[in-house]
Amino acid sequence: MKSTREYDNGQTKKRLKTKPVLIIMSILLVGNLLWFMAWLIPNNTSKVNDAEKVASIAGKIISKEQWMASMESIYGKEVLLDMVNAEVMEAAAKEYKIKVTDAEVDLELALIRSTQESASLQSYDEEVMRKEIRSRLILEKVLAKDIVIEDEAIKSFYDDNKNLYNTATSYRTSVIFISTEAEANEVVKELENGSSFEGLARERSADASSASLGGDIGYVSDGNDSVDAALVSAVQSTDTGKWSKTIALGDGRFAVAMVKSIFEGQSFSYEDVKDHIRRELALDQLPQSVTQEAFWKEFDADWVYSE
Missing domain, CATH: 3.10.50.40 (Chitinase A; domain 3)
Structure with missing residues (x-):
């Protein structure tokens, strides 16, 4: 097993610092898609064939049904994919006894806010972000659970990169x-x-x-x-x-x-971030990235877009 001292410290540091930015970029898209999701869910209090008008142009009516059908054709697959992945990760958390605390989500959010690149990233829903972070943390904890990283290696990385954990x-x-x-x-x-x-x-x-x-x-x-x-x-x-x-x-x-x-800015101690560093260094040992879709078969996930 390689220790942290054997890693390319520069590449690892860059990965730990820029990873939250990549996450938030994907979340921005997810947040916008989830906004449309509310319109794709049928309203049980309405009639199935309700042709409620949402717009009219030169006398031509666009019904709510037409509007929702159009949005589903454009956004439906992406929104459903995120919903399925979230549920798959919740099933994985139960199966592997994985817990994600609010404090862990708060840490990830703080690191995202502290990155220079985040200034150029625009509006997103924080509640959607928290759910996405929770799902990602479950995935990472499942992948890293059997990889051993020595405490000495974790402490060494923290001492060399304390600036990453002092957020403005x-x-x-x-x-x-x-x-x-x-x-x-x-x-x-x-x-x-x-x-x-x-x-x-x-x-x-x-x-x-x-x-x-x-x-x-x-x-x-x-x-x-x-x-x-x-x-x-x-x-x-x-x-x-x-x-x-x-x-x-x-x-x-x-x-x-x-x-x-x-x-408010925060200074995270070694105890605050040691699990975060352990997980990130463990993931560096994986030969390739793994997504939530890799767990679909294990938890019998299926959806309307299956071929």
Whole structure:
């Protein structure tokens, strides 16, 4: 059995630091898909043949039934796949007596928020994220359960990479990007007069990507090289639920930022993260990645898309 000292420490460090970003990118997609799932589930209080109108164009009606059928054809397979995988992992947890605590999920979330790349990741539902993290942790614990990693190796990695486990305070932020200072000042006045930040972002922000999400740009914190320093500074001095004054950005644009929530920075001790490190180093010993689908046969999983 190889010890941690024999690993390429640089590659392992990079994997541990960037893995949460890959997770969150997949979760963003999952979160959006799950939103549509609610519409794909039949409403038992409605009639089966109910042709409720959801839109009309030049007199032509689009029914709710047509709408749901279209969404199912586009998103149905992906949404059902996530649902099946989640249930398969719950069955695996029961079979192998695997437990995932809220503290473990909280740790993963904190590591995700602390990554520099997370600043460029946009809106997602945190509850969906927590469920996805739980499912992933079950999978990883099942895969790593028979791999032995010595405590000395784990402690050595922790001592060499403590910076990975000291997370900065992060701010869930929405931003309206504006081309001119005068227009940015107008946005501030509209907000003071009761206008919706989300609505103004969709209507007036010069950044199409965040505008479509009501201005949401994800988490901002010290060390986010992809976020303008002036924006970071403004966010740090803005209270939750409030917006900043006009911010002059380094690229010549202007912005108004709103802080949606604040997550205080944390310093995780060796005891806090030793199981996390043990699991990650154990997974490094696997010859290839394994997904939830590998457990379908064991737990008799089947679905309508089976060939």
